[in-house]
Structures are given as structure tokens and as C-alpha cells.
Amino acid sequence: MxxxxxxxxxxxxxxxxxxxxxxxxxxxxxxxxxxxxxxxxxxxxxxxxxxxxxxxxxxxxxxxxxxxxxxxxxxxxxxxxxxxxKVWTEDVQMNGWVRVSETAEVMAPYYQKLVISALGRSSSTPEGGLKGDIVEFETYADLDKAAQGSLQGKIAFISNRMERKIDGAGYGPANIARTKGYMAAAKAGASALLIRSIGTDDHRNPHTGGTNIFKGVTSIPVAALSNPDADQLERLFALGHTPKVKLNIKTKDLGPIVTKNVIGEIxxxxxxxxxxxxxxxxxxxxxxxxxxxxxxxxxxxxxxxxxxxxxxxxxxxxxxxxxxxxxxxxxxxxxxxxxxxxxxxxxxxxxxxxxxxxxxxxxxxxxxxxxxxxxxxxxxxxxxxxxxxxxxxxxxxxxxxxxxxxxxxxxxxxxxxxxxxxxxxxxxxxxxxxxxxxxxxxxxxxxxxxxxxxxxxxxxxxxxxxx
Amino acid sequence: MxxxxxxxxxxxxxxxxxxxxxxxxxxxxxxxxxxxxxxxxxxxxxxxxxxxxxxxxxxxxxxxxxxxxxxxxxxxxxxxxxxxxKVWTEDVQMNGWVRVSETAEVMAPYYQKLVISALGRSSSTPEGGLKGDIVEFETYADLDKAAQGSLQGKIAFISNRMERKIDGAGYGPANIARTKGYMAAAKAGASALLIRSIGTDDHRNPHTGGTNIFKGVTSIPVAALSNPDADQLERLFALGHTPKVKLNIKTKDLGPIVTKNVIGEIxxxxxxxxxxxxxxxxxxxxxxxxxxxxxxxxxxxxxxxxxxxxxxxxxxxxxxxxxxxxxxxxxxxxxxxxxxxxxxxxxxxxxxxxxxxxxxxxxxxxxxxxxxxxxxxxxxxxxxxxxxxxxxxxxxxxxxxxxxxxxxxxxxxxxxxxxxxxxxxxxxxxxxxxxxxxxxxxxxxxxxxxxxxxxxxxxxxxxxxxx
Known part of the structure; x- marks a missing residue:
């Protein structure tokens, strides 16, 4: 009041x-x-x-x-x-992107499946998938500081968790990992990026979402882990392991497609x-x-x-x-x-x-x-x-x-x-x-x-x- | 007290x-x-x-x-x-079964994906999957009353939901759909069985689990829908539709394998x-x-x-x-x-x-x-x-x-x-x-x-x- x-x-x-x-x-x-x-x-x-x-x-x-x-x-x-x-539609030109499939597995120190979801406009991994040691960064800002080429052959991982707030104020600060993270990872030479889901739950359902498009930046495979799966990677690090992960992500650029705004009037x-x-x-x-x-x-x-x-x-x-x-x-x-x-x-x-x-x-x-x-x-x-x-x-x-x-x-x-x-x-x-x-x-x-x-x-x- | x-x-x-x-x-x-x-x-x-x-x-x-x-x-x-x-293991002979993959899609009246999990010892669908109209039964007992051959070419669906109780007392009455349902469905000629997950949550994570083995009964493809997906099928029925579903389930009988009891003593x-x-x-x-x-x-x-x-x-x-x-x-x-x-x-x-x-x-x-x-x-x-x-x-x-x-x-x-x-x-x-x-x-x-x-x-x- x-x-x-x-x-x-x-x-x-x-x-x-x-x-x-x-x-x-x-x-x-x-x-x-x-x-x-x-x-x-x-x-x-x-x-x-x-x-x-x-x-x-x-x-x-x-x-x-x-x-x-x-x-x-x-x-x-x-x-x-x-x-x-009055009811009508208006055509809108855009470039389409769809997910085909995605899997992630910890190959070492012990075999385990991880649950991931590719992020919007993620590229595919090479046929048969890619493997790499995980390098953990707490935040996007930390990853962004990684030296050019320093993550060659590695999979970057941003581990911080968004905060729960009534007005969703935790979203913005965390979400930069999703929208811009791939760019920082690519700059450092990483072959892929995994992020902790931008979400407040603890279910084995990853949060997907879009990535921002930046001119001249090529996308890399980028996916979100569910919160329990991100916890899992963090615990493996805490136990002194460096998890090696295999990613197999297939996505498809649809090229130019038409969507519509649908409009109704009183x-x-x-x-x-x-x-x-x-x-x-x-x-x-x-x-x-x-x-x-x-x-x-x-x-x-x-x-x-x-x-x-x-x-x-x-x-x-x-x-x-x-x-x-x-x-x-x-x-x-x-x-x-x-x-x-x-x-x-x-x-x-x-x-x-x-x-x-x-x-x-x-x-x-x-x-x-x-x-x-x-x-x-x-x-x-x-x-x-x-x-x-x-x-x-x-x-x-x-x-x-x-x-x-x-x-x-x-x-x-x-x-x-x-x-x-x-x-x-x-x-x-x-x-x-x-x-x-x-x-x-x-x-x-x-x-x-x-x-x-x-x-x-x-x-x-x-x-x-x-x- | x-x-x-x-x-x-x-x-x-x-x-x-x-x-x-x-x-x-x-x-x-x-x-x-x-x-x-x-x-x-x-x-x-x-x-x-x-x-x-x-x-x-x-x-x-x-x-x-x-x-x-x-x-x-x-x-x-x-x-x-x-x-x-003292620490030792004891070999145990058994027949192994593993899941390979499973997908389910509503093909009509409107295309939609469903989230399912194959149940233990479910057989595979034919290569490329199978399609069938869904026939809904509220309980295992209802399905068990279906006349022999009456579900030819159909996919049976048991829709009732287990009750939440402190001691898990809701599990037994619901779980018969999981353990024995496939047998009643097979008897009535159904090509597959879908059950509502035996679970109390509302997440898009189906509950898997074993089916009982009965001599002389051949398994059919049998899978659990997550609770929200089972709700979805029920709502389609309530709107007067008969959903047609495509199932693609791959499982593998491993034949005889050895597992172990692991024992430690004070x-x-x-x-x-x-x-x-x-x-x-x-x-x-x-x-x-x-x-x-x-x-x-x-x-x-x-x-x-x-x-x-x-x-x-x-x-x-x-x-x-x-x-x-x-x-x-x-x-x-x-x-x-x-x-x-x-x-x-x-x-x-x-x-x-x-x-x-x-x-x-x-x-x-x-x-x-x-x-x-x-x-x-x-x-x-x-x-x-x-x-x-x-x-x-x-x-x-x-x-x-x-x-x-x-x-x-x-x-x-x-x-x-x-x-x-x-x-x-x-x-x-x-x-x-x-x-x-x-x-x-x-x-x-x-x-x-x-x-x-x-x-x-x-x-x-x-x-x-x-x-």
C-alpha cells in the first residue's frame, strides 16, 4: 500500500x-x-x-x-x-530454425546421460557428435574474459543459477549466458557451449530459448542443461574430476519462411x-x-x-x-x-x-x-x-x-x-x-x-x- | 500418539x-x-x-x-x-532388457508431440513405428473386460490417475495398469498400450517401471505418458476427437546377463x-x-x-x-x-x-x-x-x-x-x-x-x- x-x-x-x-x-x-x-x-x-x-x-x-x-x-x-x-493475418518474413535432436553424455570419469536442450539457432555438432573436456565458468562475464583461443577443443560451461523473484528480476542478469554466451565461447575457441538452464525449478526439463544474432559471428553448438544436470557437472568438478562430455546436436536452418501476425478487432x-x-x-x-x-x-x-x-x-x-x-x-x-x-x-x-x-x-x-x-x-x-x-x-x-x-x-x-x-x-x-x-x-x-x-x-x- | x-x-x-x-x-x-x-x-x-x-x-x-x-x-x-x-559380490543370472528410444505423436485431429517412456520389457514397434486410433479405458479392469479381438489395430489407453497418500497406498490400485495392462490389451488385440504414468506429479517426465512376465503371453509395445500428456489425450476425447497416435518404440532384449548383489558385513x-x-x-x-x-x-x-x-x-x-x-x-x-x-x-x-x-x-x-x-x-x-x-x-x-x-x-x-x-x-x-x-x-x-x-x-x- x-x-x-x-x-x-x-x-x-x-x-x-x-x-x-x-x-x-x-x-x-x-x-x-x-x-x-x-x-x-x-x-x-x-x-x-x-x-x-x-x-x-x-x-x-x-x-x-x-x-x-x-x-x-x-x-x-x-x-x-x-x-x-474484423479478422485478418499479416505475413512476416523470417529465417526459420528448428531442433532435430540432442543428446549429451558424460564419457569420463564415469558414463552418465545428461539432459539438454539446444538453444535457438544453435548449430549442429559434426556428424557423430563432438567430445571435449568441460571448462567451468561461473558467469557469462567470466567466460567473456577467457583469452582468445584458450578453449580450443573444449566445451565451455556457464554454471550460475538465476534467482527467483516475484517480478522475474533474476532473469535478465542470468539470461545473458543464453543470449550472448555462445559468442564469448566461440571467441575463446570452444567447440561448444553448455549453460545451466535459465530457470528456477529443479526438474529434469531444460529451459530452451533464443540466442542473439550478431553480424559476423558464426554460431556454435549451444545447449542448456537442466538444473539437476548442471548440479551434476558442478559436483563432479567439486570431487576433483574434469568431466569429458560428448554432445550430439542436430538442428536445421530452414532459411526464409513466412510467419503471420493474427489480428482481430472490435x-x-x-x-x-x-x-x-x-x-x-x-x-x-x-x-x-x-x-x-x-x-x-x-x-x-x-x-x-x-x-x-x-x-x-x-x-x-x-x-x-x-x-x-x-x-x-x-x-x-x-x-x-x-x-x-x-x-x-x-x-x-x-x-x-x-x-x-x-x-x-x-x-x-x-x-x-x-x-x-x-x-x-x-x-x-x-x-x-x-x-x-x-x-x-x-x-x-x-x-x-x-x-x-x-x-x-x-x-x-x-x-x-x-x-x-x-x-x-x-x-x-x-x-x-x-x-x-x-x-x-x-x-x-x-x-x-x-x-x-x-x-x-x-x-x-x-x-x-x-x- | x-x-x-x-x-x-x-x-x-x-x-x-x-x-x-x-x-x-x-x-x-x-x-x-x-x-x-x-x-x-x-x-x-x-x-x-x-x-x-x-x-x-x-x-x-x-x-x-x-x-x-x-x-x-x-x-x-x-x-x-x-x-x-567382509565385502563380496554374488552373481545373479537374469534376462536383460534396455530401452533404446521412444517417440509418440498425435497425428490427428492435430499434430502434436507426446512425451512417453517405454515400460520394462516392452517390445519394439515395427520398423518405422505404428499408428492407431486411441481407445480410452478408465482403469485396468475396464480394459480387461474388452472383448477378444475388439481392439484390433487400435492403441489402448488407460487414463486413471493414482492418488497421493502418505504411505503410498495409491500406488497398488493404479499400478496394475502398468504391470498387467499390456496383457489385457494384447488379449483384446490392441497393437500397443499407453498408460497414464503411475505418479502423483504434473511434470513432463513419464514414470517408467516394470511389467510382470506371464508365461505364454507375448509383450506388445507399452509405454507411460506423463500426466500432462495423458490429460491432453483426455481433453481431446472430451472435445469429441478420436486421437490417432504414432508410436515409435525401440527396445532391446539383452538375453541372459549377469548382475550382482553387493554385500558388506560388520x-x-x-x-x-x-x-x-x-x-x-x-x-x-x-x-x-x-x-x-x-x-x-x-x-x-x-x-x-x-x-x-x-x-x-x-x-x-x-x-x-x-x-x-x-x-x-x-x-x-x-x-x-x-x-x-x-x-x-x-x-x-x-x-x-x-x-x-x-x-x-x-x-x-x-x-x-x-x-x-x-x-x-x-x-x-x-x-x-x-x-x-x-x-x-x-x-x-x-x-x-x-x-x-x-x-x-x-x-x-x-x-x-x-x-x-x-x-x-x-x-x-x-x-x-x-x-x-x-x-x-x-x-x-x-x-x-x-x-x-x-x-x-x-x-x-x-x-x-x-x-
Whole structure:
């Protein structure tokens, strides 16, 4: 509560310098409707039902696989079945990459199997696999200090473990091992890189994930060990052994492929060209069924827009556009294409405000607004937070980019909000085979949906602009 | 506590009809020594250290694999390093079976991968795999009612889920699907059987396990789905689909192979031929590193015997024999061979009492005695329970066979005790890749070791016999 009051004062204060008559209020009618939406959404199971359909009838949705195609078909079909006013897809060019198979075995001092998962864009090992002594580095920074050529014929191993935090703050510091580690390993001459999974669980399910692409850097075989397998290597070192490991990784560069953003709209009654963006990313990693990453976000936002359409008598003033972005996991590829296309067709300016749900299915506890929300509109965000209060949401200070797929729009100055979810368990599941529907609590899906109806409805109904 | 008092009265009562002078008491010195062992064992980490060594330096120990051989070498080496008085192995003939690979995919209504694990002695699918519509049965009993030939070309699926109970009581009723299901499926003409994993977790790690061998019954491909994958099939049925699944299972019958029981003794000072048996099974399933099943039992009993040797000035009156049984998972093969050999060499009668630790690393909460413990010796078991009281152990009524590998000795009339462990989480890990050291709490290993020192010491020191 202290955070709420403090940030409220801080954030509200700029509005004080404006004359009261300059502020466009949120009408009582709008507030009443938002409260009604909120309360009735808590009794509505449609977000969970949409998620159940997506994970059961589609499953994993990795670019370049049959699952992705099924997912895109599902998105179009589901938007239409729900009665969205406009439904379409937009092609996105990209380079595809898929996993074929991966095995890892400790060959010395004693034979043992290890469980690994190749990381996105990992190259294959030579036919028949490669063997090398493991050289352990605690962190990416330590590996990055290794002298050029010093790891010739070796397999580098980054062993540090990410920390569990409510807001996922442990992810960033650890994740650099995944995104950039291969580059440091390649520079030092290593034939491959193993990293401890970027995850907080202790299951034998490695966390896969993307690697960053750097011009002029050739990929090497790079894979994540499950936490228990990383422990195993660390214990072998602690006992004085130097484990020799055999890796056999097969991956496939698919070359140029086409993915799609799938879009459904509830068209605004008064300002149909003005757009409130909500959504999630439709693609998922290939190991699980993409329930928390990001089936939940897809389902919450589709259900919220649909619930507004079905609950409120007339369409909101503005258009609510639900975007199911493609190929987020391989580098926000769909989101970048979406933003670029709006720059080119001149409709970027019509994007009034937006947010993505992409942090699982934990309850929302905080509402932030980005620096692009103008002082004259802060009171609207505060009003949203007030209406979300009974759902356990408080107003928070600090920056936001509105979620990963909002980053390209944020970078172009589009206002956004961040609906902060409890992510304490999120990194137990993130990018693993365990990302399945059974991990999702229907009650939490209802809470999320209620929060998103409040945001989307007020953003679309309030007559002012956020910029 | 009520259970304790009730069962104590019940079990003590038969001794009341014996004249007091017929009872051989547990001496005050023995009790004092047992209490000292108990209290000092709680500060001793050796059971955890032994388990760490076994799981780290050996890992999975499935018969017919390099891991089993490493495990046997480790057993001999570790007994010797600890200074056991006698250390030897005994060859056991068996038929070996190993997994090679397994995949499962839903082909219709939508393509999806499923995570499975072939069950012990499953046959291979034809080269290239087999496809079939899934026919769902809730239980083994339902499948067993299917008419002969009615499942021709189909894949049978048993979907019921085992219940979580402190004593693992949910295992038996569910497990018949694993041990006998393939026979019912084959009888009905099914080309393969899938079962929901016999496990209580929700991770994407299937629970493997043995199938029973029945003369004249040919095995078919049989595999367990992880719980989330079984949910997935059930949801597809609930949506009105009949999933068509492709299975590709490769296994290998190794034919006759030799495994070993590994045995270490603390030789009795007065009655070296009289034997108190404790131990665990050295083999494990191939998916995990056999930490809770049954590295824990191996480590607890090795450490307990060793701790008695190192803590008490003189050897106990009788021999404490620590048996690391081989090939338990494929049908108590080492235990049956051990018992048969003792029948043949006439030393069966020298086995005074025994117990196996084979229910993970949860704390011991109860002590039972088998029906072969004579009324004149019940007071000794009660005394053991009393001394274990400060560890949270109470005396329990009801039968025991002293643990799986004690069954053959129990069947031949050898007295045994059951040291009941809290197994609420045991079936989250049992027979899965997740059976790794990180799941074990060192504190619980100390509690177990303390309990086992009390049992083994009193059983070996008390001058009377239990039969």
C-alpha cells in the first residue's frame, strides 16, 4: 500500500500544474461500466476455455513447424467464432530454425546421460557428435574474459543459477549466458557451449530459448542443461574430476519462411481508426504446449476484448485491436514487422495506447505506465488502477515498455501500460516441456481477464488521448 | 500418539501371557548405546555423502548398462573404503532388457508431440513405428473386460490417475495398469498400450517401471505418458476427437546377463554366523540417477552400519549384513537369488531379522513388525520404537514384509520390521528422470540413519532371537 500511495502522489503531481478544466475526465458512466465488466469477468471462464482449446487442439507453435500453422488457423478460426468485427493475418518474413535432436553424455570419469536442450539457432555438432573436456565458468562475464583461443577443443560451461523473484528480476542478469554466451565461447575457441538452464525449478526439463544474432559471428553448438544436470557437472568438478562430455546436436536452418501476425478487432463506434492494442504472442517454444508462454496472454486478451463486446451494449468509442504476434521467441519478429508496416502505411499515429500480456497466468498485482503517457492522461491510468484495486492491483511507479511485443511500438513513442503479474513460478515453466495447461489456475485467468477488461475498455472509451 | 498407544497395547499383550522370566530383556547398556547412536547420528552427514557419491559418480544403474557395472564397482569400493569387515559380490543370472528410444505423436485431429517412456520389457514397434486410433479405458479392469479381438489395430489407453497418500497406498490400485495392462490389451488385440504414468506429479517426465512376465503371453509395445500428456489425450476425447497416435518404440532384449548383489558385513563379535539384514537395492531405473529409488536406501543402511562400527567400541554381538540387492526393478531378481542361495547352503536359519529401506528419503514415522516376529520378541520391537520416539517414530500395528527385497526372505519365514517413511512426495519422483540428488534433504537422511542405527544395533546386540 505504501508503494501505491507514494507512486500515486508522484505520478499524479504533474497533473496538478494543469488547470482542472484542461483535464478530460473519465465519465461516471465509463467508470460504472468498467466496474461492471470487472465484476462480471470474475465469473466468466472464457479466457481459460480459450487457453484450453489452444493448448489442446494446437499445442506447441514454433515457427516453421506444423504446430505454428495450426496455431495461425486456430487464431483466425477462434476470432471469427467469437464474432470479432474484423479478422485478418499479416505475413512476416523470417529465417526459420528448428531442433532435430540432442543428446549429451558424460564419457569420463564415469558414463552418465545428461539432459539438454539446444538453444535457438544453435548449430549442429559434426556428424557423430563432438567430445571435449568441460571448462567451468561461473558467469557469462567470466567466460567473456577467457583469452582468445584458450578453449580450443573444449566445451565451455556457464554454471550460475538465476534467482527467483516475484517480478522475474533474476532473469535478465542470468539470461545473458543464453543470449550472448555462445559468442564469448566461440571467441575463446570452444567447440561448444553448455549453460545451466535459465530457470528456477529443479526438474529434469531444460529451459530452451533464443540466442542473439550478431553480424559476423558464426554460431556454435549451444545447449542448456537442466538444473539437476548442471548440479551434476558442478559436483563432479567439486570431487576433483574434469568431466569429458560428448554432445550430439542436430538442428536445421530452414532459411526464409513466412510467419503471420493474427489480428482481430472490435471496431470503435466513434473513432474506428483509433486503436487500443492488446494481445500476446501466438508462437511458443517447441518443447511444451505454450500454455503460460504465451497461450495465457493470447487467451486473456482475446477473452477480454470479446467480453467487452458481449457485455457492453454499444461498441467502445475506439477500436480494440487484439494482436497475436508471431515469432516473438526468435526476436520479436512479428512485432517488429507490425510496427514497421504502421510506419510505412501512416497508421502508427492512430495507435493510442497498448499493452501485451506475456508473463504467464499469475495474478496481476501492479499497473505501470510508460513515459510516453502524457501528464494530462496520468489521471486515467490512476482511475484504471483504482478500478482494478478490488482485484488486488495497485498503481506502481517505474518504467514499462508494455511487454516484449510492444517494444517496437514503444520505441516509436506509442504510450503503453505494464500490467505486472506475479511471476514467482513463471521461470519454473518458461521454455520447458512443462509449460502445459495443468499449470494454469482458472481463477487466475479470470482475475487477469477482469484486469484487462478495465484497461481496454477505459482506454477505448475515454475520449482523450494518452500522448 | 493414539495410534502408538493402541498398537503398543495390542502388540504387547501377547507377551503378558509369558512369565516375565521367559522374556530376555534389552539391557540398559544396550538401550543407552542405542540412544547415543541415535543422538550422534543426527549430527552425522555420512548417509547424504554416500548418496551424493553414488548419484554423482555413478548415476543411473539399470541392469545391462555401463551404469550398473559402475554401481557394482562403486559398492565394493565404498564398502572397502568404509572399512567393512567382509565385502563380496554374488552373481545373479537374469534376462536383460534396455530401452533404446521412444517417440509418440498425435497425428490427428492435430499434430502434436507426446512425451512417453517405454515400460520394462516392452517390445519394439515395427520398423518405422505404428499408428492407431486411441481407445480410452478408465482403469485396468475396464480394459480387461474388452472383448477378444475388439481392439484390433487400435492403441489402448488407460487414463486413471493414482492418488497421493502418505504411505503410498495409491500406488497398488493404479499400478496394475502398468504391470498387467499390456496383457489385457494384447488379449483384446490392441497393437500397443499407453498408460497414464503411475505418479502423483504434473511434470513432463513419464514414470517408467516394470511389467510382470506371464508365461505364454507375448509383450506388445507399452509405454507411460506423463500426466500432462495423458490429460491432453483426455481433453481431446472430451472435445469429441478420436486421437490417432504414432508410436515409435525401440527396445532391446539383452538375453541372459549377469548382475550382482553387493554385500558388506560388520562381523558379530559373539555370534558371527547370526545375521541382521539391512540394505537397499543398488539398481535403479535408467531415466534418473536413482537418488530416492533406491540410492537413499543404499546410503542410509551403509551409513548406519558403518556408524555403528565407528561409534561403538566393540562389534555388536551378531553380524550386521548390508545387502545392496541387484535388479529389484525387474522383479526382485537379486533378492530372490539371495534367498534361494541361503536355502541351498543352509544359512537361511541364521537370518535373525531384516529390513530394507526402499521408499525414498522421507522421514521415518512408523515401526511395524511382521507376523514372523514371535510374541517373546515383541517387547524388543517396542523398545526400538520407544528409542525412536524422539525421532518422530511411533509403533504401528498391521503387517509388513520388511520392504520389497525382503519379500523372498519373508516368504521363507524370516522375521522383519517395516520402517515406514513419509512417501507423500515419493511418487512425484519414482521412476522418472527427476529422481536426482537435489530432491533429497540431508536432514531427512540423518533422521533415517538415526532410526536405522537403533534398529540394527538392538537387533544385533539383543541376545534373544526374534522367531
Amino acid at each position: 505504501r508503494i501505491f500511495i507514494t507512486s500515486l502522489l508522484l505520478l499524479v503531481s504533474p497533473t496538478i500544474i494543469l488547470a482542472n478544466d484542461q483535464l478530460i475526465p473519465v465519465s461516471e458512466k465509463t467508470k460504472k461500466t468498467a466496474a461492471l465488466l470487472r465484476d462480471s469477468a470474475l465469473k466468466n471462464n472464457s479466457a481459460y476455455e480459450i487457453l484450453s482449446s489452444l493448448t489442446t487442439e494446437v499445442g506447441a507453435r514454433h515457427p516453421g513447424t506444423p504446430g505454428e500453422k495450426n496455431g495461425i488457423d486456430w487464431g483466425v478460426r477462434t476470432f471469427k467464432k467469437l464474432g470479432f468485427d 471496431t470503435g463506434r466513434e473513432k474506428p481508426n483509433e486503436i487500443v492494442v492488446i494481445g500476446g504472442h501466438l508462437d511458443s517454444w517447441d518443447l511444451g504446449t505454450g500454455a503460460v508462454d504465451d497461450g495465457a496472454g493470447v487467451a486473456i486478451t482475446m477473452a477480454a476484448a470479446n467480453f467487452i463486446k458481449n457485455t457492453v451494449k454499444e461498441r467502445p468509442r475506439r477500436t480494440i485491436r487484439v494482436i497475436l504476434w508471431g515469432a516473438e521467441e526468435l526476436g520479436l519478429i512479428g512485432a517488429r514487422a507490425y510496427a514497421k508496416a504502421r510506419q510505412e502505411d501512416g497508421t502508427l499515429k492512430d495507435h493510442i495506447i497498448g499493452s501485451e500480456s506475456d508473463f504467464g497466468a499469475g495474478p496481476v498485482y501492479g499497473l505501470k505506465s510508460s513515459e510516453h503517457v502524457a501528464p494530462k492522461a496520468i489521471h486515467v491510468i490512476d482511475t484504471m488502477a483504482g478500478l482494478m484495486g478490488p482485484l488486488g492491483v495497485t498503481r506502481r511507479s517505474g518504467g514499462t515498455m508494455g511487454g516484449p511485443d510492444m517494444i517496437p511500438l514503444h520505441a516509436l513513442g506509442i504510450p503503453s501500460v505494464g500490467l505486472m503479474q506475479n511471476g514467482e513460478d513463471y521461470f519454473d515453466l518458461h521454455h520447458t516441456p512443462d509449460d502445459t495447461l495443468d499449470k494454469v489456475d482458472p481463477k487466475m485467468m479470470r482475475q487477469n481477464m477482469a484486469v484487462w477488461t478495465v484497461f481496454a475498455y477505459i482506454a477505448a472509451e475515454w475520449p482523450g488521448t494518452f500522448k | 493414539r495410534i502408538f498407544i493402541t498398537s503398543l497395547l495390542l502388540l504387547v499383550s501377547p507377551t503378558i501371557i509369558l512369565a516375565n522370566d521367559q522374556l530376555i530383556p534389552v539391557s540398559e547398556k544396550t538401550k543407552k548405546t542405542a540412544a547415543l547412536l541415535r543422538d550422534s547420528a543426527l549430527k552425522n552427514n555420512s548417509a547424504y555423502e554416500i548418496l551424493s557419491s553414488l548419484t554423482t559418480e555413478v548415476g543411473a544403474r539399470h541392469p545391462g548398462t555401463p551404469g550398473e557395472k559402475n554401481g557394482i564397482d562403486w559398492g565394493v569400493r565404498t564398502f572397502k573404503k568404509l572399512g567393512f569387515d 562381523t558379530g563379535r559373539e555370534k558371527p554366523n547370526e545375521i541382521v539384514v539391512i540394505g537397499g537395492h543398488l539398481d535403479s531405473w535408467d531415466l534418473g540417477t536413482g537418488a530416492v529409488d533406491d540410492g537413499a536406501g543404499v546410503a542410509i543402511t551403509m551409513a548406519a552400519a558403518n556408524f555403528i562400527k565407528n561409534t561403538v567400541k566393540e562389534r555388536p554381538r551378531r553380524t550386521i549384513r548390508v545387502i545392496l540387492w541387484g535388479a529389484e526393478e525387474l522383479g526382485l531378481i537379486g533378492a530372490r537369488a539371495y534367498a534361494k542361495a541361503r536355502q541351498e547352503d543352509g544359512t537361511l536359519k541364521d537370518h535373525i531379522i531384516g529390513s530394507e529401506s526402499d521408499f525414498g528419503a522421507g522421514p521415518v514415522y512408523g515401526l511395524k513388525s511382521s507376523e514372523h516376529v514371535a510374541p517373546k520378541a515383541i517387547h524388543v520391537i517396542d523398545t526400538m520404537a520407544g528409542l525412536m520416539g524422539p525421532l518422530g517414530v511411533t509403533r504401528r500395528s498391521g503387517g509388513t514384509m520388511g520392504g520389497p527385497d525382503m519379500i523372498p526372505l519373508h516368504a521363507l519365514g524370516i522375521p522383519s520390521v517395516g520402517l515406514m517413511q513419509n512417501g507423500e512426495d515419493y511418487f512425484d519422483l519414482h521412476h522418472t528422470p527427476d529422481d536426482t540428488l537435489d530432491k533429497v534433504d540431508p536432514k531427512m537422511m540423518r533422521q533415517n540413519m538415526a532410526v536405522w542405527t537403533v534398529f540394527a544395533y538392538i537387533a544385533a546386540e539383543w541376545p534373544g532371537t526374534f522367531k
